[in-house]
Amino acid sequence: MEREEIQKRLKKELDKNRYEHTLGVMYTAGSLAMAYGYDYEKAMIAGLLHDCAKCLPTEKKISLCEKNDILVSKVERENPGLLHAKAGMVLAEEAYGVKDPQILHAIKVHTTGEPDMNTLDKIIYIADYIEPLRCEAPHLSIIRQIAFSDLNQCMAEILYDTLHYLSGRKGSVDPTTQLTYQFYEPYGK
Numbered sequence: 312m313e314r315e316e317i318q319k320r321l322k323k324e325l326d327k328n329r330y331e332h333t334l335g336v337m338y339t340a341g342s343l344a345m346a347y348g349y350d351y352e353k354a355m356i357a358g359l360l361h362d363c364a365k366c367l368p369t370e371k372k373i374s375l376c377e378k379n380d381i382l383v384s385k386v387e388r389e390n391p392g393l394l395h396a397k398a399g400m401v402l403a404e405e406a407y408g409v410k411d412p413q414i415l416h417a418i419k420v421h422t423t424g425e426p427d428m429n430t431l432d433k434i435i436y437i438a439d440y441i442e443p444l445r446c447e448a449p450h451l452s453i454i455r456q457i458a459f460s461d462l463n464q465c466m467a468e469i470l471y472d473t474l475h476y477l478s479g480r481k482g483s484v485d486p487t488t489q490l491t492y493q494f495y496e497p498y499g500k
């Protein structure tokens with residue numbers, strides 16, 4: 312599917328705020344790609360689709376994963392907000408015709424991250440956090456600057472704040488989020 316066609320379809324599938332966030336992530340991912348010499352069209356497609364499964368019911372997200380033999384962990388079952396990443400990878404391929412394994416992988420890991428991410432993974436993870444409509448996270452202004460100078464340091468800062476935020480909430484931390492932080496922590500300043 313062409314980017315414009317994907318965009319039209321997402322406008323119907325997502326609620327208004329989520330759609331606008333998605334456009335923010337698309338353009339921010341494109342900008343980060345330009346800053347780091349990465350294929351910006353590819354980054355924009357990944358950004359556009361990263362939350363494509365966000366507005367599906369939990370049951371639907373679980374079934375998308377299970378029928379593709381993707382393991383749904385106990386933590387994911389108990390915190391279904393995590394599931395839209397893996398389900399989004401499946402949906403991007405099945406419903407939007409994405410075949411590029413790097414785009415699919417970036418969607419898969421955009422919520423928890425994973426240790427030793429590739430450039431596109433980091434671009435999408437970071438764009439999701441810093442896009443212009445995001446306003447609730449702390450240190451956003453410095454994190455937005457770091458995003459354009461050092462992707463690994465930026466990962467460290469975002470993960471630090473995310474774990475701090477999660478520690479004050481009821482849901483449990485996904486072990487992958489913890490492992491991702493352990494990997495990037497040394498890059499923090």
Ligand code: DGI
Nearest residue numbers: 362390392421422423439477482483484485488
């Ligand atoms: O889908 P978005 O809201 O755009 O962003 P996202 O996919 O990065 O999801 C962000 C939410 O996911 C945020 O509320 C924090 C939460 N999250 C990230 N890591 C974990 C987590 N929630 C739990 N329970 N455990 C985690 O490890």
Ligand code: FE
Nearest residue numbers: 361362421422
């Ligand atoms: Fe998301």
Ligand code: FE
Nearest residue numbers: 421422439440
């Ligand atoms: Fe995120």
Ligand code: FE
Nearest residue numbers: 332361362439
């Ligand atoms: Fe998002």
